Amino acid sequence: MKPLIKLASKEEDAKELQYYSKEDQVLLAVDCIIFGFDKKNLKILLVKRDIEPQKNRWSLIGGFLKKSENLDTAAIRVLQRLTGLQHVYLEQLNTYSKIDRDPGQRTISVAYFALIDVASHSFDGIQIDAAQWFNLKKSPQLVFDHNEMVEDAIRRLKRRALTKPIGFELLPEKFTMRQLQNLYESILDKKLDKRNFINKVNTLNILDKLYEKDMSSSRKGSFLYQFDAIKYQQKLDEGLIFKL
Amino acid sequence: MKPLIKLASKEEDAKELQYYSKEDQVLLAVDCIIFGFDKKNLKILLVKRDIEPQKNRWSLIGGFLKKSENLDTAAIRVLQRLTGLQHVYLEQLNTYSKIDRDPGQRTISVAYFALIDVASHSFDGIQIDAAQWFNLKKSPQLVFDHNEMVEDAIRRLKRRALTKPIGFELLPEKFTMRQLQNLYESILDKKLDKRNFINKVNTLNILDKLYEKDMSSSRKGSFLYQFDAIKYQQKLDEGLIFKL
DNA sequence: TTTGTATGTGTGTAAGATACACTTATAAAA
DNA sequence: TTTTATAAGTGTATCTTACACACATACAAA
Numbered sequence: 001m002k003p004l005i006k007l008a009s010k011e012e013d014a015k016e017l018q019y020y021s022k023e024d025q026v027l028l029a030v031d032c033i034i035f036g037f038d039k040k041n042l043k044i045l046l047v048k049r050d051i052e053p054q055k056n057r058w059s060l061i062g063g064f065l066k067k068s069e070n071l072d073t074a075a076i077r078v079l080q081r082l083t084g085l086q087h088v089y090l091e092q093l094n095t096y097s098k099i100d101r102d103p104g105q106r107t108i109s110v111a112y113f114a115l116i117d118v119a120s121h122s123f124d125g126i127q128i129d130a131a132q133w134f135n136l137k138k139s140p141q142l143v144f145d146h147n148e149m150v151e152d153a154i155r156r157l158k159r160r161a162l163t164k165p166i167g168f169e170l171l172p173e174k175f176t177m178r179q180l181q182n183l184y185e186s187i188l189d190k191k192l193d194k195r196n197f198i199n200k201v202n203t204l205n206i207l208d209k210l211y212e213k214d215m216s217s218s219r220k221g222s223f224l225y226q227f228d229a230i231k232y233q234q235k236l237d238e239g240l241i242f243k244l
Numbered sequence: 245m246k247p248l249i250k251l252a253s254k255e256e257d258a259k260e261l262q263y264y265s266k267e268d269q270v271l272l273a274v275d276c277i278i279f280g281f282d283k284k285n286l287k288i289l290l291v292k293r294d295i296e297p298q299k300n301r302w303s304l305i306g307g308f309l310k311k312s313e314n315l316d317t318a319a320i321r322v323l324q325r326l327t328g329l330q331h332v333y334l335e336q337l338n339t340y341s342k343i344d345r346d347p348g349q350r351t352i353s354v355a356y357f358a359l360i361d362v363a364s365h366s367f368d369g370i371q372i373d374a375a376q377w378f379n380l381k382k383s384p385q386l387v388f389d390h391n392e393m394v395e396d397a398i399r400r401l402k403r404r405a406l407t408k409p410i411g412f413e414l415l416p417e418k419f420t421m422r423q424l425q426n427l428y429e430s431i432l433d434k435k436l437d438k439r440n441f442i443n444k445v446n447t448l449n450i451l452d453k454l455y456e457k458d459m460s461s462s463r464k465g466s467f468l469y470q471f472d473a474i475k476y477q478q479k480l481d482e483g484l485i486f487k488l
Numbered sequence: 489t490t491t492g493t494a495t496g497t498g499t500g501t502a503a504g505a506t507a508c509a510c511t512t513a514t515a516a517a518a
Numbered sequence: 519t520t521t522t523a524t525a526a527g528t529g530t531a532t533c534t535t536a537c538a539c540a541c542a543t544a545c546a547a548a
Binding site for chain 1: 309
């Protein structure tokens with residue numbers, strides 16, 4: 001039997017070269033799914049859209065890729081314009097291209113997801129007209145295919161949480177074991193056993209216990225911990241995979 | 245302390261609306277990493293580029309997104325044009341956007357990876373000037389950032405192989421345990437213990453053992469197995485995760 | 489009939505995952 | 519000063535899963 005592979009003819013190549021310049025150019029958008037955590041709940045940052053189409057509906061923050069930048073840079077720019085934040089955990093998620101995903105315009109969108117520690121960045125009381133933190137479980141319907149993006153991002157976040165100590169991106173520099181556990185319970189959306197959780201985390205040996213207590217949560221107070229980037233890097237170098 | 249979030253001014257919005265139409269349009273390419281397996285080795289299908297820049301160097305197969313299709317459709321089209329194959333496992337990988345990744349033209353590329361059973365599709369003797377199967381370990385340097393794409397694809401393939409019985413996409417309908425093990429050894433790039441492998445696969449309970457032997461590999465002959473999609477679907481519904 | 493070759497098969501051991509309940513430190517209230 | 523209420527902190531036994539490991543068998547070819 002003969003191979004099935006055929007090459008495009010010379011004519012087709014020529015046509016393709018033509019495309020190579022103008023015909024099928026498209027707008028590339030970047031949309032950011034921004035996750036935050038505020039001691040108890042996993043949150044997502046949304047904005048009220050102030051342009052048509054779908055003006056005044058809730059949306060992810062986004063922007064268009066400029067010819068002078070790559071996608072990562074565009075995502076950082078978009079994020080900073082809205083939040084003022086730099087040095088945030090940011091990861092490319094997926095690219096969305098349904099033909100009529102944006103009814104106003106043929107747009108392809110590359111989604112990024114970001115992790116932010118709400119508390120240490122003075123976001124507590126965000127109440128600007130257009131931007132607002134939503135409890136992940138109580139967030140509104142979004143424009144276009146943004147709901148799909150968020151679902152995909154949650155899946156990715158769960159996976160990351162199980163294989164990398166990514167949760168630490170979402171916590172303040174110093175945190176209690178309970179906060180860490182709350183975070184993981186939010187991400188994984190299930191209850192964990194306190195003792196087993198602590199045992200596992202301690203086995204990882206990537207935290208420093210501080211001689212300092214947080215008294216806000218109980219009368220006894222609870223010890224604060226800090227993520228130790230150096231120990232973590234050593235673990236990574238040893239080829240360790242994290243599973244919580 | 246006050247929130248840091250600021251919205252773009254009306255002027256900026258106006259500017260953005262302007263972009264919304266023309267200024268920053270880009271060409272979107274689709275590149276496919278095509279993995280194949282031929283009883284013993286994991287392979288990748290490459291083509292010799294027949295246009296400038298970098299004419300005559302090895303490359304992934306690719307094409308440009310048309311305004312009338314979404315990315316998945318474009319990937320399917322590109323794949324079919326080269327291989328004649330439809331109904332192939334295809335999954336979006338990542339989007340590559342370095343500014344000068346293609347020195348000829350500002351292009352952003354969405355990579356897809358595909359899994360093909362070489363044998364059942366009569367690819368054995370591919371020898372057309374432009375398309376060729378390479379042993380994954382002995383494949384040549386590629387144009388642009390295609391090497392990076394391939395590396396990312398291999399990582400993704402490893403992960404998929406560990407969590408989904410994806411390997412079956414790469415095998416003919418009927419296969420021996422040894423072939424399946426060879427495949428997983430190729431993907432994971434390590435030797436596996438025969439007995440443990442068989443035990444694990446049997447535990448999954450998603451294969452049907454046929455009363456039919458493949459006599460080509462040994463004098464004793466080895467039983468053929470078949471992937472049972474129904475059992476597999478049941479497992480999935482029960483929420484099972486596969487780990488080999 | 490012999491020989492060579494890849495197939496096929498089970499168990500003991502170590503490591504890891506899970507289930508589970510009481511004491512303690514402290515602030516606030518009495 | 520004493521009592522009380524609250525979340526923090528801590529260890530072990532059991533089950534499950536992962537891994538290491540070696541020999542007999544069926545058959546074709548010589």
